[in-house]
Amino acid sequence: MALRRQGDYWYGETPTDVWEYFVWWTRNSCEPVKHWRQAVCECGSGVFELLMSAEEGFHERTCVECGAVHQMLREGARPRKSPEDAGPAVCICNHDEFEIVGVTAPFQGDLHSAKWFYLGLRCIHCGCLGCYDDWIPRYLDYKLYLAML
Ligand SMILES: [Zn+2]
Numbered sequence: 001m002a003l004r005r006q007g008d009y010w011y012g013e014t015p016t017d018v019w020e021y022f023v024w025w026t027r028n029s030c031e032p033v034k035h036w037r038q039a040v041c042e043c044g045s046g047v048f049e050l051l052m053s054a055e056e057g058f059h060e061r062t063c064v065e066c067g068a069v070h071q072m073l074r075e076g077a078r079p080r081k082s083p084e085d086a087g088p089a090v091c092i093c094n095h096d097e098f099e100i101v102g103v104t105a106p107f108q109g110d111l112h113s114a115k116w117f118y119l120g121l122r123c124i125h126c127g128c129l130g131c132y133d134d135w136i137p138r139y140l141d142y143k144l145y146l147a148m149l
């Protein structure tokens with residue numbers, strides 16, 4: 001496993017390490033994480049800049065390869081105007097290009113559900129990773145939810 005800790009921060013080499021981080025992080029929880037998926041652009045790239053507002057539940061990724069923009073984890077086809085307090089996700093190393101990993105934890109007794117969602121980002125420059133947002137979607141099917149990543 002390539003996940004490692006340095007001071008207050010965690011580092012990894014691949015999206016799998018982000019998943020491992022959440023497994024570790026929720027290991028003593030009564031609702032541990034069970035499923036995850038990496039965000040991949042239609043062009044095949046997995047590296048994005050992310051504009052987000054945790055307050056407004058707004059998360060818009062832009063592919064650094066082809067420039068495609070996608071508002072994540074949102075039902076409804078129409079793009080939403082970005083909220084005024086939206087800002088770019090920035091790593092402690094000041095870079096802003098990330099791999100994006102969505103992680104869910106189910107309701108107890110219903111393995112296919114997604115009660116919790118965690119937004120994991122891994123900086124492709126220094127490898128620093130962590131949870132940048134979390135919320136409670138209360139979705140019945142984790143696959144459908146993660147498909148919107
Ligand atoms: Zn792309």
Ligand SMILES: [Zn+2]
Nearest residue numbers: 091093123126
């Ligand atoms: Zn970094």
